[in-house]
Amino acid sequence: MSLRDRQRAETRLLLQEHAIHLFTDVGYDSTTVADVAAAAGVSAMTVYRHFPTKEDLVLYDEYDPVTASAVAAQPAGPLPRRIGRALESTAALGSSQEKAFLLARLRLMISVPALRARHLDSQYATADAIVAALDCSSPDAEFRARATTMACLGAAHVALVRWAETDGEADLAGLIRQALTSVFDVY
Structure with a gap:
């Protein structure tokens, strides 16, 4: 840089x-x-x-390229597992200051209607980055990848909301894993 x-x-x-x-x-x-x-x-x-x-x-971050790279780096296997493990790995928080900053941003995204709507829009951008990283070979493969990605992102969002409800005390990666396991049997 x-x-x-x-x-x-x-x-x-x-x-x-x-x-x-x-x-x-x-x-x-x-x-x-x-x-x-x-x-x-x-x-x-x-x-x-x-x-x-x-x-x-509130919403800007460098999350999309980091997540896309993490997905691309995952070993072959069921798509929900590849995406889910990448989401778990990007959930690792560094300092307590970084954790507090994410928690404050998340609380705003949850409580402010305009931010909730824009956050959904940002989910589409994140999905685009992940699907591009998967380098799908056909329109059908891209459709499946996009559906799986959006389901994974939805589950991760539910985990983030739960994490915020615990004031950031719960293990975020563990909550993501739990949410994904609730959605996908193969995870």
């Missing part, structure tokens, strides 16, 4: 941290992009350069 790319990533994270803090403390609907900019000490234009919409301040 170049210095410029690192600086952009740091700026995005700083903006997101301020936004999440304001959205949590003041309320999503009551907080403007100008409020986020002021809290971060930047202009509103800087916020919009990194996040085209207010929703993106």
